[in-house]
């Protein structure tokens with residue numbers, strides 16, 4: 102088997118390349134390329150490891166014909182078109198905690214630098230001015246810090262600020278009262294926060310709700326002399342309005358690590374005496390970069406080599422320990438989904454996935470994903486476990502998952518049912534020896550078959566002589582039969598036949614089979 106190939110396209114700690122190699126991937130480190138260069142190259146790779154510089158756009162994803170996973174060595178993924186990645190079946194993962202402490206420390210450093218104007222004083226002192234009388238700072242002790250966003254980084258900033266004896270309040274619609282109590286912070290609405298805070302620090306992602314959250318109006322109505330820190334994302338603040346407020350003194354100082362447009366080589370804020378900034382350095386410490394590089398490489402290699410999924414934003418988690426155990430179940434689930442998708446007619450709007458026995462004890466999400474991947478192949482041949490749930494949703498397919506505690510005739514079983522115009526149609530399968538997927542029921546008829554390669558499904562009257570007739574037909578067309586599996590509803594009633602064939606039966610063979618005495622239907626299947 103070829104080794105998975107990974108491209109590291111942003112500057113990353115060298116541990117990332119080492120881990121990829123140790124875990125069985127080939128890795129290229131090519132940073133600083135233009136979007137055109139990346140587009141020309143990306144088709145070769147199974148994995149793409151990035152930070153915030155590489156923009157993984159719709160166009161790049163369309164060119165990424167082999168790509169299976171994008172790993173963000175860091176937190177923010179606003180530089181990745183996640184919805185298109187999902188549609189293309191590419192997993193997007195990040196490292197949600199590796200640089201949180203570092204970034205929180207940067208926010209605290211910004212607060213202190215603002216309070217004492219350290220960068221400005223430093224620049225003028227080194228300029229030989231000794232400007233002692235020009236710098237009068239403020240203490241942070243006893244001041245109120247307002248956090249906009251109190252997740253991982255906001256929570257760490259809160260604890261550090263409390264150590265500096267600041268009072269911390271927060272606006273975060275998703276912050277529970279319990280978590281606020283745990284953090285020792287007061288939960289308030291945004292207007293209250295802006296009228297009470299002496300310092301504001303932003304720690305939200307950039308979303309439709311948070312874009313411009315510090316708008317001109319909010320900045321104008323905030324407490325006079327407020328100081329603003331943004332180490333989260335550019336785009337959270339109206340930069341032109343902030344400049345006006347810095348000039349008027351409404352805002353006493355602002356410290357930005359991130360800008361609406363990066364790299365920010367120009368900005369309306371540049372040159373304001375009470376403005377300081379850093380070039381998106383929030384995560385730039387040795388410790389954080391080692392953390393995120395190691396973590397992203399481990400996660401991506403786990404996925405590419407073993408199928409383990411962690412910290413994915415568009416797929417349920419599957420630990421590296423679970424992955425080998427789930428692998429045969431996912432193979433079974435995909436085959437059952439594919440079988441039902443190939444056999445059921447019409448517009449199908451409901452699918453249910455039942456697990457019983459040992460299968461009921463497993464992580465069900467990957468199994469559902471695999472059933473949907475198999476099933477959705479009736480609509481698209483580029484479907485996989487990542488995009489199948491999205492495509493299913495897009496088509497309005499209602500998916501239900503049922504776990505049965507009971508154990509039936511098989512110690513582990515997955516059943517997939519769809520609602521058709523003719524009623525519910527279901528197929529079920531088990532694992533033989535805990536690893537070999539085997540079909541055990543088709544539309545209510547017990548049968549035992551491997552679902553593999555080219556197959557022929559025949560529904561016929563259970564009458565003597567039929568097996569000979571179908572065997573002769575295949576022989577006449579020089580098609581070798583690999584396996585021959587039979588089942589029937591009851592003696593003399595409806596019977597099913599599943600043949601595995603060494604080659605695909607063409608339309609003429611199917612038509613002839615349909616013409617055989619006693620045949621109700623014939624369908625070529627492929628797995």
Ligand SMILES: NC(=O)c1ccc[n+]([C@@H]2O[C@H](COP(=O)([O-])OP(=O)(O)OC[C@H]3O[C@@H](n4cnc5c(N)ncnc54)[C@H](O)[C@@H]3O)[C@@H](O)[C@H]2O)c1
Pocket residue numbers: 175176177178197200201204249250251252253254255272273274275276304305306307308310311332333334358359381382383384385
């Ligand atoms: N400057 C840097 O180098 C750097 C480094 C790391 C992270 N970041 C950025 O920092 C931000 C926060 O990271 P995190 O790890 O704390 O993320 P997180 O997901 O743990 O926390 C984000 C918080 O924002 C809250 N939130 C969401 N929508 C909100 C809204 N409309 N109003 C108020 N709060 C809202 C969420 O409830 C959550 O608690 C991210 O944007 C991340 O990309 C920047």
Ligand SMILES: O=C(O)[C@H](O)COP(=O)(O)O
Pocket residue numbers: 152153154174175176177178200381382383384385
């Ligand atoms: O979201 C993040 O993790 C930070 O913005 C860090 O970005 P960087 O990896 O480009 O420094």
